[in-house]
Amino acid sequence: MKVTVIGTGYVGLVTAVGLAKIGHTVIGYDVDPRKAALLQRGEVPIYEPGLAELMQECRQEGRLLFTDEAELAYREPELVFIAVGTPPKADGSADLTYIEQVCRDIGRYMDHDAVVVTKSTVPVGTNDHIQGLLQAYARGGTAFTVVSNPEFLREGTGVHDFFNGDRIVIGTSCDRAAGLLEELYAPLGLPLFHTDIRSAEMIKYASNAFLAAKISFINEISNICEKVDADIESVAFGMGLDRRIGPQFLKAGIGYGGSCFPKDTKALVQIAGHVQHDFQLLKAVIEVNNKQQASLVKKAKEVLELKGKRAALLGLAFKPNTDDMREAPSLAIAEQLLEAGADVIAYDPEAAENARRVLPEQVQYASSLQEALQGADVAFIVTEWAEIVELPLSQYAELMREPLVFDGRNCYSLEEAGRHDLYYCSIGRRTVAGHTMSI
Numbered sequence: 001m002k003v004t005v006i007g008t009g010y011v012g013l014v015t016a017v018g019l020a021k022i023g024h025t026v027i028g029y030d031v032d033p034r035k036a037a038l039l040q041r042g043e044v045p046i047y048e049p050g051l052a053e054l055m056q057e058c059r060q061e062g063r064l065l066f067t068d069e070a071e072l073a074y075r076e077p078e079l080v081f082i083a084v085g086t087p088p089k090a091d092g093s094a095d096l097t098y099i100e101q102v103c104r105d106i107g108r109y110m111d112h113d114a115v116v117v118t119k120s121t122v123p124v125g126t127n128d129h130i131q132g133l134l135q136a137y138a139r140g141g142t143a144f145t146v147v148s149n150p151e152f153l154r155e156g157t158g159v160h161d162f163f164n165g166d167r168i169v170i171g172t173s174c175d176r177a178a179g180l181l182e183e184l185y186a187p188l189g190l191p192l193f194h195t196d197i198r199s200a201e202m203i204k205y206a207s208n209a210f211l212a213a214k215i216s217f218i219n220e221i222s223n224i225c226e227k228v229d230a231d232i233e234s235v236a237f238g239m240g241l242d243r244r245i246g247p248q249f250l251k252a253g254i255g256y257g258g259s260c261f262p263k264d265t266k267a268l269v270q271i272a273g274h275v276q277h278d279f280q281l282l283k284a285v286i287e288v289n290n291k292q293q294a295s296l297v298k299k300a301k302e303v304l305e306l307k308g309k310r311a312a313l314l315g316l317a318f319k320p321n322t323d324d325m326r327e328a329p330s331l332a333i334a335e336q337l338l339e340a341g342a343d344v345i346a347y348d349p350e351a352a353e354n355a356r357r358v359l360p361e362q363v364q365y366a367s368s369l370q371e372a373l374q375g376a377d378v379a380f381i382v383t384e385w386a387e388i389v390e391l392p393l394s395q396y397a398e399l400m401r402e403p404l405v406f407d408g409r410n411c412y413s414l415e416e417a418g419r420h421d422l423y424y425c426s427i428g429r430r431t432v433a434g435h436t437m438s439i
Contacts, residue, residue: 001184004029004077006102008039008066010046010158010259010324011119011151012083017051018162020058022187028066029073039066047323047350050159074109079180082130083119083151092266094123103130106144107137115177117147121264123271124201127171147172147181148197150204155258156321167191171200205271208264209282214249215256216288222252222428223295232428233410252428254382254408255292257318257327262289293329296380296408297336299425304378304404307341312376312400314369315383315409316348316355323351325358329408330382334359337380347372349385373399384409393420397434 001024005016008030016028030036038045042059044052058064067073074080084098099120106116116134118127127148134144148171153161168190170181178194185192195203222232232252240247256262265286272279300306318328325331330346337344338360347366348355356365366372369391373379379396381388389411397403403422410426417424421434 001025001079001180002077003027003079003081003184004073005081005083005119006073006105007082007084007098007120008035009083009085010048010155011153012081013039013044013046013055014048014051014153014158014162015081015083015119015151016064017055017058018159019184020064021054021163024063024184026058026064027073027077028064029070030066030068033068036066036068047321048158049156049321054159070105070109074106076112077114079115079117079184080106080110081117081119081149086120086122086263088263088266091270093270094121094126094263094267096122096126096129099126099130100133103133104137106134107139107142110144111139111142113143115145115147115180117149117181119149119151121150121204121260121267122201123267124198124205127197127201145172145174145177146197147174147177148200149181150200152204152207155324156319163188165190167193169193169195169200169203171195171197173197205264205268208260209268209285211249212256212261212265212289213281213285215253215261216285216292218250218252219255219292219427220288225428226430229430230428231414231430235428252410253292254296254329254333254427255289257329258322258324259326262286262327293332294336295427296382296406297333297340300378300380300404300406301340303423303425304402306337306378309342309377310375310401311337311342311344312366312372312379313337313344313346313363314372314379314381314388315385316346316359317351317383320383320385321350323348323354325351325354328383330355331358333380333382333408334363338362342378345372345376348383349387370395370399376400377402378404378406381405381407381409381411384411393417393422393424396420397422403434 003019003024004027005012006029008028016026020026042056082102086094089095127146131146150169168185170178172178225232236250239245240250269279269282316330345364345366352365397420405424407426414432417432424432
């Protein structure tokens, strides 16, 4: 099939490359000429494991090209995927400006019938709005059918998720459009779920909200564990053995971040509010997450004066295997440390460049973990990159002036921490102080 994907961010780019890999002819369109040129040269502007290699393969085989020329992008596609951003407004609701611009462009440039597939996460009722806009902007006689096809790609594992997803949701009342989507995705061999367009929109929000709720729940349990001398990892493991609960998203830490959970939970609260429903549970999920991101610095303040101290911030991206800084816990933690008067030196293997654009200018950057830890008075583990998890705790004791480690991701076992002369404080577990530590 001939497919055009509008928007080449995380979702759009993975979708374009994935569809090309399974045999379709795909054009990735972006209004930013510099980004389109970068992609056409085979360079990937985001860090996503396996994406660059797969994109290069599809380009060399002639099934994938990128452009900023609307005439080319809209000339021949049977399917047009909308994968542009829907950033949150000040009140938490989704901004549909980019969606509406795409609708205008489709009406302006397309002179043949096509199916328009919404990948962007949009509030319930948006696809009906899109259908109306397309009808209003369409050239005489041109007809468009809108399908809701929400994405479930996780940053850091997006390529894997495209080919190994749990389900593909197809929201439409049009049998012909549904048949085209079935044919498009057939090579993947994944389960297909057909539903109405509004239910498909809600499935995306409800899924993310539920996962966010599991994260906030286990973090609240971890806070209780610290007060009753229980171990959160044992508790979470025991809970996860119950098949009704499962082990996924039961890892205690310093909260969720990224482009989906924070945005989608706030948007769902707004959606509920628009129909006069007070979504108290989800409001609590958001509140718990905001408090959790402040917990690590709070723990540190209880044992040392941060003013004038050299603080190593280990990991900046909101999760491993991505360079995405959106809603990353490191943003709040860096601000808290600077407000307390600490000198912050940060390290991340992939996100440092993006971090420079959003973190305060007082933050310094190291080129390695060892450089960040050298002479530090305190260290905060924020993102569980493999190289951080694999760094021997002995190096903290050897490199730091005062080996005080506050682990927001529970990267090390308490047994391992107890074998070294350092102060080790994690989430939902007892604190370990080496035998020579005075704290």
